[in-house]
Amino acid sequence: MNGVLPLIGKRLLLGLGTLLVVSIIIFGAVELLPGDVAQEILGQSATEETVAELRRQLGLDQPAYIRYFQWLGNALQGDFGTSLANKRSVAEQLGPRFLNTLFLAGMAALISVPLAIGLGVLAALMRNSIYDRVANALSLVSISSPEFFLGYILIVFMAVQNPWFPAIANVTPEMDLGTRIYRSTLPALTMALVVTAYMMRMTRAAIINLLASPYIEMARLKGVPNRRVILRHALPNALAPIINVVALNLAYLVTGVVLVEVVFVYQGVGQLLVDSVSKRDFPVVQASCLVFAATFILFNLIADVGAILSNPRLRHPK
Incomplete structure (x- = not known):
């Protein structure tokens, strides 16, 4: 049994590392999508001030790496944010x-x-x-x-x-x-x-x-x-x-x-x-x-x- 636990521990660490890399890929893929999320939500008729305010509320005015760590930290606590479509958790x-x-x-x-x-x-x-x-x-x-x-x-x-x-x-x-x-x-x-x-x-x-x-x-x-x-x-x-x-x-x-x-x-x-x-x-x-x-x-x-x-x-x- 002493030889099994280190092997299982290595697999667990490898799995956690893989999940971390995958989370970066998921967040980065969404970031690379064309278009402005705030503009898409408000429509083309929205003013620049309204779009800028919504971007600030969604945290889109912050650098991507800061938003990633905030998203990952909240996700580890079971908080994935609020839906943009229906404002539900x-x-x-x-x-x-x-x-x-x-x-x-x-x-x-x-x-x-x-x-x-x-x-x-x-x-x-x-x-x-x-x-x-x-x-x-x-x-x-x-x-x-x-x-x-x-x-x-x-x-x-x-x-x-x-x-x-x-x-x-x-x-x-x-x-x-x-x-x-x-x-x-x-x-x-x-x-x-x-x-x-x-x-x-x-x-x-x-x-x-x-x-x-x-x-x-x-x-x-x-x-x-x-x-x-x-x-x-x-x-x-x-x-x-x-x-x-x-x-x-x-x-x-x-x-x-x-x-x-x-x-x-x-x-x-x-x-x-x-x-x-x-x-x-x-x-x-x-x-x-x-x-x-x-x-x-x-x-x-x-x-x-x-x-x-x-x-x-x-x-x-x-």
Whole structure:
């Protein structure tokens, strides 16, 4: 355990450093956008004095580096400022939306993770069979298809031609759990289709790679059945790469939902981000991007820690 803690500490420091760099990129990208925010809010008919006063109220008259440190310090305390569009607190708008996004990602994970691992193990058991070839072909099609395209296909077949689920996943806080799950099914299936295919292929590859190991060959020479070889010997040793892939795909489920939420008009952070970009509501845009970045980095840290704990070779490098 003494060797694990320093490795985890290094990963945490690296994650914090990465988040700091990303925050600089987010703030700098917004600063480089053309146009004057104060002028955009007041319109072209506003006088120079009015624009200058609004710039002073928004702090735009200060140097960029001062505004960055003020924004970062407030963000670390949970204060992302005030929305320029509706004058509401950004944190109040972002909180419920982020919970909705986590709920959608959780639904997709519950569908995709066990399904992907099961299909990957089965494909390794039936390597080079018809099932294996068909599964690989379908997974390639799923990976190659954009999320919005898969979403529209599901809408056509499962909402228009067969009205099983609603095409618009409008969820509200007062909905009960059953209704929320029902309305979120199509966007969750859309996201699950992509990550299931990727995780299935990685699980299959990890197990097949281990099947060529000497201890697997020894188990087979002893007459151990093939299924037991995979389930008792290969799968436990394939946990490290599988955990890594699952954690990275969970990060994608949270941060890659922008297009899916727009297609299904789902009230999550992705939809809020797109709406805020169209309104030039920069405080909300910066906060949404920072939340996405922090979530992705967090899941990457979880993947690294999971790989370290499940693989002794990473704890004792040569």
